[in-house]
Amino acid sequence: MGHTHGSAGGDAGIPPAAHQRHHDLNLLAPNETLVGDRAAVADALTAWRDDLSPLTSSTEHTAHVFRPLSDRLEAWEDAGLDTSLVRSGLRHARIRYAEFGLDRMLSLDRILIGAESARPGAWGGFHHPNQGYRHLQMAAVITMYGPMDRAVPADPGLAMLDVVRAYAHDCLHYGSARRYVLVDGQVMRTQYGINWRRPDGRSYSAADPHDAVHTRNLGVVMEGACDREARRITRYIAGRFGVAGPDSPSDPGWWAYRDVTGRLGAAVDPGDIGGRTSGEADAYVAALCRYEQGVNQRYERWLAEFGGGGPEDLHDLVVAAIVSGDAIRLCRWLDDRHGPGAFSAMFQAGGYLAPQQTPSSREMRPGSGQPAV
Numbered sequence: 001m002g003h004t005h006g007s008a009g010g011d012a013g014i015p016p017a018a019h020q021r022h023h024d025l026n027l028l029a030p031n032e033t034l035v036g037d038r039a040a041v042a043d044a045l046t047a048w049r050d051d052l053s054p055l056t057s058s059t060e061h062t063a064h065v066f067r068p069l070s071d072r073l074e075a076w077e078d079a080g081l082d083t084s085l086v087r088s089g090l091r092h093a094r095i096r097y098a099e100f101g102l103d104r105m106l107s108l109d110r111i112l113i114g115a116e117s118a119r120p121g122a123w124g125g126f127h128h129p130n131q132g133y134r135h136l137q138m139a140a141v142i143t144m145y146g147p148m149d150r151a152v153p154a155d156p157g158l159a160m161l162d163v164v165r166a167y168a169h170d171c172l173h174y175g176s177a178r179r180y181v182l183v184d185g186q187v188m189r190t191q192y193g194i195n196w197r198r199p200d201g202r203s204y205s206a207a208d209p210h211d212a213v214h215t216r217n218l219g220v221v222m223e224g225a226c227d228r229e230a231r232r233i234t235r236y237i238a239g240r241f242g243v244a245g246p247d248s249p250s251d252p253g254w255w256a257y258r259d260v261t262g263r264l265g266a267a268v269d270p271g272d273i274g275g276r277t278s279g280e281a282d283a284y285v286a287a288l289c290r291y292e293q294g295v296n297q298r299y300e301r302w303l304a305e306f307g308g309g310g311p312e313d314l315h316d317l318v319v320a321a322i323v324s325g326d327a328i329r330l331c332r333w334l335d336d337r338h339g340p341g342a343f344s345a346m347f348q349a350g351g352y353l354a355p356q357q358t359p360s361s362r363e364m365r366p367g368s369g370q371p372a373v
Contacts, residue, residue, distance in 0.1 A: 029138055030104045031177040031323060035190075041180050044187045048136040055141050056112060060130040063122060064114035064148060066141070069163070072113045079152045089164030089237045093171060096233060100316075100323045102175040110139040111167065117148035123280035124148045125162050125256060126169075127287040133173035136187060140170040145256060157243040158253050158260075161234050165260045169230035176222070177325025193222045193322035194330070200356050206349035208298070214305065215298035218347050224299020225318045231262035231296075252281040259288050262296075306346075308337040 027046055028034075034041040056066045067075070073083050094105055114124060124143030133140045145162035146154045153159030179191035183199050190197050195218040196204040205218035215221060238244075238261050245257025258264045303311035317330045327343065334342040 029106075029135075029174050029178070030102065031175060031325060033177070033179045033191075033325075034181075035179060036181045041182055041187065044182060045136070045138075045180065048187070049138050052110070052112065052137055052139050055134060055137055055139060056114070058130050060128070061114060061141070063117050063119035064124075064143065065116035066112040066114045068109045069111040069113050069142075069167070070108040072115070072144075073108075076152060076156075081152065081156050083160065085157070085160045085237060085241045085243070086163050086167075088240065089160075089233060090167060092237065093164075093168040093230075093233050096229070097171065097175065097323075100320045102172075102323050104175070105171045106133075106138075106140060106167075106174040111142060111170070112139065113142050113144060113163070115144040115148055115153075116151050119148070121279045122148035123252075123284050125159075125284060126166050126260070127284055127291060129287075132166075133170040135173070135178060135189065135192075138174070140166070140174075142166045142170075146253075155253055157241070158245065158257055161238055161243055161260045162256070164237055165230045165234040168233045169226050172226040172229060172319070172322070176322050179325070191325060193325065194218055194318070194327045195222065198352070198356065202349070202352055204349060204352055205347045212298065214301050216346055220295055220298050221302060221318060222322050224295050224302075225315060225322060227296055228262070228299065228315060229319060231260060235261040235263070252285055255285045255288055259292065264289075264292050264296075306334065306338060306342075 027042060027049065034045075056062075056064070073086060077083055090105075097105070114128075117124075123146065125145035126142070128143040131141045131143060142163070144153055145159040176193045177191060178189055178193075181188050181190055181199070188197075188199060190199065205216075208215050208217045208220060215224075238257075243257075246253040248254055255264070303314055307314045314333065317333055321327045321330045331343045334346075
């Protein structure tokens with residue numbers, strides 16, 4: 001159960017109507033904290049979380065049919081597919097994440113998966129535009145990997161691995177520490193994992209330059225840590241069920257299999273993609289490679305740079321801190337190896353604690369678009 005700041009019980013300060021919705025919807029994710037006028041924040045979050053339809057109304061999604069993941073898995077089973085691969089992946093993720101203190105996973109009914117698309121050439125999967133976990137709605141939007149003009153995947157093994165990766169990835173976002181307050185009547189997230197934001201919108205961690213090879217951005221570190229866990233789980237499941245990808249790079253699945261299992265390596269070269277695939281599949285592979293370069297490779301370099309010979313230890317500390325919102329052990333570990341104040345020296349943006357400016361960056365109101373994780 002989520003908790004409220006400064007109160008003995010998770011429901012304290014929530015008005016009766018919101019209290020009822022709290023039990024109907026599991027209003028708060030496990031590590032969310034409400035501050036300030038907690039009742040008003042709870043009502044504002046409920047307004048976001050009551051209705052998930054705006055998540056699938058964007059131009060990228062209107063042609064697809066979205067169903068809860070629980071229903072989609074049942075439909076695949078009715079069509080004769082064995083979904084034990086997915087269900088084993090979900091169990092493995094729950095066991096692994098419990099090691100980091102995450103005791104509740106995102107409900108399958110709050111994961112919407114798109115397929116049966118009316119858009120010619122639609123291609124789905126983890127890198128489909130405008131999908132992923134949406135913290136204000138406390139829900140995730142994903143799409144079936146491969147051609148989306150059908151209800152059952154063209155490559156069931158790869159599509160199910162993609163579901164495992166998306167689920168494991170989005171459940172870590174769901175379980176990450178968050179702190180919410182109302183600013184000018186709008187929900188403001190002032191903490192996400194080990195990153196913070198001032199009420200005027202300034203982030204603790206500045207963005208990396210566009211062409212950066214290394215990272216000093218906490219968003220990249222946290223995204224990379226979540227995906228490292230998700231791909232580790234998916235790689236294990238692929239091996240356990242004997243799923244192998246296509247043999248030729250001319251097949252988008254060659255790229256997708258190496259992506260979901262974390263085995264792209266030196267294969268990531270956007271200059272090599274042209275002509276190998278076509279249409280939305282080509283755009284999908286290009287997005288896959290951009291994500292690998294911009295997130296996963298930067299995070300791996302950061303671990304190698306500061307891991308002090310123990311990148312796995314550092315990674316585990318990062319994930320634990322993301323879930324708990326407490327960076328003390330992580331900071332102490334970095335200080336011991338790189339000197340006092342290593343964390344802030346790496347990540348704190350100049351001017352973060354300068355006098356507050358006029359508010360310039362806010363979380364969006366319902367219906368105005370989708371915020372990033």
